[in-house]
Amino acid sequence: MSPSKPTSRQFEMQLEIAAPRGAVWSAISSDTELRRWFAPDAKVVPRVGGEILWRWGDLHAWPQVIEIWEPGSRLRTRYDSSIVDGEGGKLPLFLDFFLEGEGGRTTLRLVHSGFGPEATFDEEYDGISRGWPVELRSLRLYLERHAGLDRRLAWCTTTIDLAPAEAWERLTGEEGLAAGSALDALTEGDPFRFTTPAGDVFEGLALCCESRAFSGVATSHGDGFLRIAVEKCGGEHQVWLWLAAYGPAGPGLDELEARWSTMLERLFSASGSMSAGV
Missing domain, CATH: 3.30.530.20 (START domain)
Structure with missing residues (x-):
């Protein structure tokens, strides 16, 4: 049987x-x-x-x-x-x-x-x-x-028509976040650090590291929550950038979101539609 x-x-x-x-x-x-x-x-x-x-x-x-x-x-x-x-x-x-x-x-x-x-x-x-x-x-x-503290967000997404692997390579490459291939090799607890072409420094400890998706504790931003991903949602592929910060680390997120938005527009303008913030 x-x-x-x-x-x-x-x-x-x-x-x-x-x-x-x-x-x-x-x-x-x-x-x-x-x-x-x-x-x-x-x-x-x-x-x-x-x-x-x-x-x-x-x-x-x-x-x-x-x-x-x-x-x-x-x-x-x-x-x-x-x-x-x-x-x-x-x-x-x-x-x-x-x-x-x-x-x-x-x-x-x-x-x-x-x-x-x-x-x-x-x-x-x-x-x-x-x-x-x-x-x-x-x-x-x-x-x-951060118990009891309100959260502030820098958050940008864009829908893409590219293959996810190509979109991830663009996003993390030298013209994007300049994070390189190192994110793909990290496991939970590993340190990370990268500096974008705009001069934003992200440093901390990895949390979840999946194919074309990374999240970590951003010690550079007051132990904020950083998420970088290319994922499928509602039948469409999206690029996702997200930084949640609390307390004194909150100021400056509007400017960061604007820089992210400009970067995604430059990288993916021919292949999708943009959303920034909430």
């Missing part, structure tokens, strides 16, 4: 955070706290049946319905995938956050489930599998080093 095929897929990860369970719960369930580490805009109706909305400007909105609301312990939401169910709706996906721990340490476990084995789910599954390790490290960085 041949082995049965799996009927669903799920992504699961956990992270240890040096913060009380109540602080971690607030970070995933409060709109004010969510805006300090995750989506630039967030709204939460805090009850079973209430809605959570995460929004990245005009690029992406992620509405969800709360199914389980157990403060300090578990949050579960449901939302529509992009896959039709054959009955006029969309197949649902589910997101669970489980919290455990006492004192000043918390184990956060995330389970993102409901993905079918079909190839039609591949883009969504691959996207969240690459995204959550980055985003939860942003959460950990916020709680361990």
Whole structure:
């Protein structure tokens, strides 16, 4: 007898955070706290049946319905995938956050489930599998080093028609960020440093290093969160530049964003459309 095929897929990860369970719960369930580490805009109706909305400007909105609301312990939401169910709706996906721990340490476990084995789910599954390790490290960085502080962003994206490998080479090459190929060889905890042609110095410690995607703690910017990526979103490939800073490191981000915007326009103007800020 041949082995049965799996009927669903799920992504699961956990992270240890040096913060009380109540602080971690607030970070995933409060709109004010969510805006300090995750989506630039967030709204939460805090009850079973209430809605959570995460929004990245005009690029992406992620509405969800709360199914389980157990403060300090578990949050579960449901939302529509992009896959039709054959009955006029969309197949649902589910997101669970489980919290455990006492004192000043918390184990956060995330389970993102409901993905079918079909190839039609591949883009969504691959996207969240690459995204959550980055985003939860942003959460950990916020709680361990910047708890209670508002976040400021320098953020630019552009949609491209180039092959992702070529776009990454342009972005990190001498005419772009001048980061070189070193980013591709880093692992979590490795030091990084590069200076752009505009004179901006980025230095710190690597967090997530995937193919054509890098994130790190920018010690050069007050332990800010730096993200550089070429990724697929909504069927299109995008270049993504993001620096989140807190406290005294916040000033100057508008100017940095303007320099990034100019750079992306120069590198990719013939192949896509630009967005800057929120």
